[in-house]
Amino acid sequence: MKNLIISKSELLKLLDELIQKGNEVIAPVKQGNFTNFCPIRSPKEIIWGPPQTVIPPKQYLYPQSEELLAYEFGASGPQVRGENVVKERILFGIHPCDLNGIQQMDWVWSEKNLDENYLEKRRAVTLVGVDCLVPCSLDSICSRMGGLDPKGRFDLFLTDLGKDFLVEVATEKGEKLIKGLGKAVAAASKQKLTKVRKERNLVFNKKQKKLLPKLKDLPKLMKASQNHPLWEEHGEKCYACGSCNMVCPTCYCFDVQDYMHVSLARGVRNRFWDGCMLEDFAKVASGENFREDRSERLRHRTYRKLNYLFDKWGESFCTGCGRCIKACLTKIVSPLEIANEAYEKKRK
Amino acid sequence: MKTIYTPEMANVNKVIPQTEKETLFEIELSERKTLGHKPGQFVQVSVFGVGEAPISVSSAPAPDRATFELCVRRVGNVTGALLDSKPGDKIGIRGPFGNGFDLNYFKGKDMLFIAAGLGLVPLRSFIQEVLGHRAGYGRVYILYGCKNPQELLFKQELESWEGMEGIQYLNTVDIADDKWMGNVGVITTLIPKIDFDPGKTQAVIVGPPIMYRFVIKELIARRLPEKNIWVSLERKMKCGVGKCGHCQMNQLYVCQDGPVFNLSKIRNIPEAV
Numbered sequence: 140m141k142n143l144i145i146s147k148s149e150l151l152k153l154l155d156e157l158i159q160k161g162n163e164v165i166a167p168v169k170q171g172n173f174t175n176f177c178p179i180r181s182p183k184e185i186i187w188g189p190p191q192t193v194i195p196p197k198q199y200l201y202p203q204s205e206e207l208l209a210y211e212f213g214a215s216g217p218q219v220r221g222e223n224v225v226k227e228r229i230l231f232g233i234h235p236c237d238l239n240g241i242q243q244m245d246w247v248w249s250e251k252n253l254d255e256n257y258l259e260k261r262r263a264v265t266l267v268g269v270d271c272l273v274p275c276s277l278d279s280i281c282s283r284m285g286g287l288d289p290k291g292r293f294d295l296f297l298t299d300l301g302k303d304f305l306v307e308v309a310t311e312k313g314e315k316l317i318k319g320l321g322k323a324v325a326a327a328s329k330q331k332l333t334k335v336r337k338e339r340n341l342v343f344n345k346k347q348k349k350l351l352p353k354l355k356d357l358p359k360l361m362k363a364s365q366n367h368p369l370w371e372e373h374g375e376k377c378y379a380c381g382s383c384n385m386v387c388p389t390c391y392c393f394d395v396q397d398y399m400h401v402s403l404a405r406g407v408r409n410r411f412w413d414g415c416m417l418e419d420f421a422k423v424a425s426g427e428n429f430r431e432d433r434s435e436r437l438r439h440r441t442y443r444k445l446n447y448l449f450d451k452w453g454e455s456f457c458t459g460c461g462r463c464i465k466a467c468l469t470k471i472v473s474p475l476e477i478a479n480e481a482y483e484k485k486r487k
Numbered sequence: 488m489k490t491i492y493t494p495e496m497a498n499v500n501k502v503i504p505q506t507e508k509e510t511l512f513e514i515e516l517s518e519r520k521t522l523g524h525k526p527g528q529f530v531q532v533s534v535f536g537v538g539e540a541p542i543s544v545s546s547a548p549a550p551d552r553a554t555f556e557l558c559v560r561r562v563g564n565v566t567g568a569l570l571d572s573k574p575g576d577k578i579g580i581r582g583p584f585g586n587g588f589d590l591n592y593f594k595g596k597d598m599l600f601i602a603a604g605l606g607l608v609p610l611r612s613f614i615q616e617v618l619g620h621r622a623g624y625g626r627v628y629i630l631y632g633c634k635n636p637q638e639l640l641f642k643q644e645l646e647s648w649e650g651m652e653g654i655q656y657l658n659t660v661d662i663a664d665d666k667w668m669g670n671v672g673v674i675t676t677l678i679p680k681i682d683f684d685p686g687k688t689q690a691v692i693v694g695p696p697i698m699y700r701f702v703i704k705e706l707i708a709r710r711l712p713e714k715n716i717w718v719s720l721e722r723k724m725k726c727g728v729g730k731c732g733h734c735q736m737n738q739l740y741v742c743q744d745g746p747v748f749n750l751s752k753i754r755n756i757p758e759a760v
Contacts, residue, residue, distance in 0.1 A: 207492040210535050216577035217535040219496070223488050251743070252728040255490045365757060392732030395492075395725045399536045406536045408492070410725075413732070421733060423723045424540075424563030427696055429736070429758070439735075439758075447738040 140291060141308040143321035144328050150297070150304055151182040153320060157229065158182075165199055166231040167192050176230070185232055187299070191275040195237050195388035195460065196230050197244060200260045204411040207256065207395065211405045225259045229316070231267045234275070236286040236460035238268045238293050240388025246452055247391060256410075265312050268293040272339050274346050276461055280475045282343040283350035284459030300331050350475050352482040354455060361446035364481040365438075373471040374434025377416065383440065383463035383472045384414030389448075389456045392420075415440050437472070444474050491728050494533045494579025495519065499572050500554060505640050508560050509605070510570050511545070515554045516580060522555045524548055525587030526613035527719055527747045531727045532557065532569060533579025540565035541724040541742070543609035544583060547616040558608040558640065584727040585746050588613055588691070588717070597625035597687045601702055603632045603674045603694030607640050609719050609746075610693045618651070628681050628688075629656045632674035636660050636667045655681055674698060678705045685710040693719045699760040703750065716750040718760065 158164050158180060167174045168184045176196045179185065208221040233241070241261075248257040268289050271281070281287040289296055294313030297304040305328060306321060308314050324332075352360050384390045394413040399406040413420060416436050421429040430436050448456040457474040464473045501513035516522060522530070524544050533539045540563065546556035561570045572578065598617055602610045617624050629648060633639055639658070648656040657677045659670035670677065674694065690711055692702050699718055706716055722734035722741040734741035736758035739748075753759040 207490070208494075212535070216496075217579075219493060219535075219579070221488050221490065221493060248730070250729070252491045252730070254730055255488065256492070259488075391730070393725065393730070394733075395539060395731070397536055397538045403536075408533075408539070410492075410731075413725075415732060421723050423721065424566065427721075429696075429722060435758075442737070447735075450738065 142324045143306045144303050145306050145321035146303050154182045164229045189275040207408045209407045225263045227263045229265045233268045235289040236281045236458040237388050238289045239286050239458040242292040243389050266293045268296040270298040278461035278464040281459030282347050284455045284457045286458035305332050351479045357445040358450045369480045370434040370438045374437045376469040376471045377433040381414030381417045382466040386462035386466045494581045497580045499576040511558045524583035526616050527587035528583035528585045530580050530582035534568040537568040538565045545608045545611045594623050596689045599628040599688050599690040601630045601692045603698045606693030627654045630677040631658045635662045675701050675705050689715050691717045713751040719746045
């Protein structure tokens, strides 16, 4: 890892040039009353801080809907063809929670059976992260879930030091992007960075809701809470709308459907985001539903974040972005509050 | 680009009617010499334009043949379309997927097969393998139950089992008709009728979700150790390769860690049976 100081004006000029040269740069921009990751035409469009985007940048690596294969019906029956057009892209302005989410997606999609649909897009992307200096909302819990530290999971990472950015360069891809810009980090900048990070940590610690159990103990706590009444209590209020799944940077379950062209001469097989909170998620064609109750589905979702995948990969698969907490209509889904409730009632 | 989701082409060779709802298909791979499956594994079957569904392989492993059999019940879109297919139709196949039964482990042991309803479809692959290598195994018990006599699958094959030496084959139906002369009652009512050695016997159970608990309870009451009890579990599956999330039960993926499980391994998996 190499650290550099690049003035803001210089970096934004570079970004502008990259866009003018035809590079696709995706960054958070204002979209109605919300923000969303979109291709930008000018760095001026970028929303640097809150509000956080409704949908995480995952959508550019694992789109809501994508073609798995296409086929044509010829004289000798169906013929499968599949070409994946992958664009080089710069994903710019990603916050630490989402950088962690992308790292976790890299793990799951490359485990055992390589998912080239994801990995091809992932390889073509340059990740430019940006540090959060204030919590994006009171729903965010990143500092509690281990999501505030980007852990080097980027190509470039920017921290706002006023006139300049401190730029952490983690990869050759990142280095190539800034093409020799920037200068060595002087002692004054180092001090400033230390101060900025310290203040940031204080603000996050003060503003974000506390996690009562230790983060590393969550899998154990969850295992001990299989029959906890909280699942019923929360589940009763669940609308099974799946919003928490749709906005999560680490939800990756999908459904698959075939679509025939109206000519009946060709068709495609697409995959699209599915959600384990939806009623039919575990229902087979015969009608048997292996996770019929909302409470069971809420437990399953929470266990994926705080238990199963945490155990397997060694860190929480809730990165604390807070999107599900905001999206949940009945405010029952917060992994932090569920963990606190399990912890408190266990102690009683 | 070929990915883990790209099926390979296969031909529907034969369409063999079974019951009102089920049909047996002989499938032949176009580009491979053999499917290379183990009993208990499944394939993802594509009917192009309709979709893909996981189907158990119903025939024994055949290293020298490109053909294999699938027995399919009409329940959803894909199975419906599959049942309408004719010899010569092209379908897609991915797999085999899942762990299947480790044949080396079962060699030399007494085998107790318990199938209810469509559970006979995946079990048939294992039964055929055992009957085809009869000297490699000890005593064989086959218990098969279904709702009514019209639902009995593989009728001729079942009849051939009845007369085989060293094999005890019993069947039952929940509801008899006028012609039925055999046992009447749920599958568990057959268990007291056989005299197996709990120390030597491996029981393999496949059937609808409701049946496992009852059968397991009976076997444990007969002092069969948990580690001698095997189940093959059904779940919703979309990918077959451990990604889509549908088949998960607690931390296990049925398509990867299963569908075959030893009972001792799922004792602490509340979502399993």
